[in-house]
Amino acid sequence: MQKPFLFIVFLIFGFQLSAQNAISGFVNLENPEEWETNVRLSKLSLSNLEKEGDGKSVAIAKIGKDGSFAFNKKYISESNKLYRLSIKRIREVINDTVKKEVDFILSNKDLIKFKKGKKLFANFETTNxxxxxxxxxxxxxxxxxxxxxxxxxxxxxxxxxxxxxxxxxxxxxxxxxxxxxxxxxxxxxxxxxxxxxxxxxxxxxxxxxxxxxxxxxxxxxxxxxxYLKKELQQSRWINFGLLSMVLLLGFATIKIRRKRQESMISVLSKQEKTVRNLILQGKSNKEIANELFISLSTVKTHITNIYSKLNVANRQELLQKSTGTST
The missing domain is CATH 1.25.40 (Serine Threonine Protein Phosphatase 5, Tetratricopeptide repeat)
Incomplete structure (x- = not known):
């Protein structure tokens, strides 16, 4: 009765020890005398991922005679972090190609176990x-x-x-x-x-x-x-382009209006043009007659012809059409 009881106690105790270990397994050393007897656990940052040997040292585990090792959960963070297991040779070997470390992601809620095999750190199983x-x-x-x-x-x-x-x-x-x-x-x-x-x-x-x-x-x-600088520069160029278009359109509009005015004025006789210009200066019919040494009736005849040729009804419309302010 005592032996079965001890066996059960041993199993429970062994299970508890195993449950407390987040990392466990074997280092497969072909020539153990060439290697240190410890496995190092380090925490890595992403910036050090490409650099061998870098990282913050967390703990060291003794390698058993059968190559076994283990790290308790207390050394592992609650959230996922990047870790590295590594082992060093006692002395350097020329043209050494053996990978001496292994990187992995782990939290203390998960387990990782390294199997026996031909590589220093062989395949592993994980729950992460x-x-x-x-x-x-x-x-x-x-x-x-x-x-x-x-x-x-x-x-x-x-x-x-x-x-x-x-x-x-x-x-x-x-x-x-x-x-x-x-x-x-x-x-x-x-x-x-x-x-x-x-x-x-x-x-x-x-x-x-x-x-x-x-x-x-x-x-x-x-x-x-x-990107914002490029967008700002593009916006400036667009605004410059739009402003240029507005100026060009304005210039073209003014030019067209001037051509229209010139074409309208061209249908007037020399004397009618003179009368028109005096009207635009604000002269009355009597003032125009005195300045041109013509009769008042002749002035009125010229004005009637001007209105007819330019298609206006009065001085106000003539002024609007001549200055380009007509709607």
Missing amino acids: SAQLEWQKFKSFESNLVGQYLSSEEMTLPRKGYVKDSLQILMVKLIGIKQLESKQLLDTDIAQNEAYYLNLLLELQASDLDPLAYAFLEKKLAYLANV
Whole structure:
């Protein structure tokens, strides 16, 4: 009776210990004497993703004789963060190609377990949905590399994958950061400004650390400023064009009116033109007769002819038509 009881206690205790570990599994060391006996856990920021060995040290775990290791949940953040496991050689090896670290996304609500295998850090199982999406992204990228595509050709479909398939904001940020490392982010933002502005709104509404996407905010602020300057310049050119058109139309209208006046005046005789000009100066019939040394009746005859030829009824209409103020 005592042995079964101890066995049950052992199982419960083992389960509790396992439940307290967020990270566990095995480091597969072919020659353990060449490696340190500790595994390091570091927290990464997106800006350090491309730099090996960078990150804030979180904890160190001892490697067991069978290669096992584990990290308690207390070392892991409540929300999704980017972490790196790494191990160092005791001494450097020439032409060393062994990858000495592995990156992953995790929160203390999830688990990640590394399996035994041929690689230093072999395949792993995880319950973190963001990490599962990142694995899909890396698998997608790996397949493109396997097809011997150029870096430009490889990046174009990857951009589409990041924007159209991935639903986890952190994974989107990782993909965008990789675009930036290839100096393609500015071009992509310029071509897809609405997408990035919407993404920024999603990020700002999320629980992600603002520092994680600060680089994107700065990038968008700069490009938005450039865009506004272009819009302002275009607006200025449009206003200048409209103003030029108004001036040209006004000039053309004045010119047409002058031509009309000249054509109307041309039908008048020399004496009728003189009488017309004196009328426009405000002279009375008597004043016109005295100035031209003609009779008052002759002045009236000239005025009647002028009104008839110019199609006006009185001095007021003549003035309006001559000055271009007629409606």
